[in-house]
Amino acid sequence: MELNDVKWNEQAREKILLDADRALQEAVREASSSLADADKDEVYKFLFEQLKDQFVDFQPGPDLTRYAEAVANGDFGANGSTGTES
Numbered sequence: 001m002e003l004n005d006v007k008w009n010e011q012a013r014e015k016i017l018l019d020a021d022r023a024l025q026e027a028v029r030e031a032s033s034s035l036a037d038a039d040k041d042e043v044y045k046f047l048f049e050q051l052k053d054q055f056v057d058f059q060p061g062p063d064l065t066r067y068a069e070a071v072a073n074g075d076f077g078a079n080g081s082t083g084t085e086s
Contacts, residue, residue: 023054028067032076044068 008016027050031043038046047068052058070076 020055023051024063024067027051028071028076031068031071035071036074038072040065040068040072043071 027047030050031038031046035043035046044064047064048060051060051064
């Protein structure tokens, strides 16, 4: 067996991704309710601070910028909803 063969099984991978998505959703929800009048950079900093300690070797990518822009633009309601959920 090679070290490259050591990987999480699919069920564990799915759980890890769901947990990561929930952490991101909660940070965006909190930002949308507490930073309604903030600019993109303020929201980005908030999201970064909320998420950085929750992940090993956290490296934010374009997703964080996308959600910071959406919060700053008011694309989420006060409860974090986009109004498009069914």
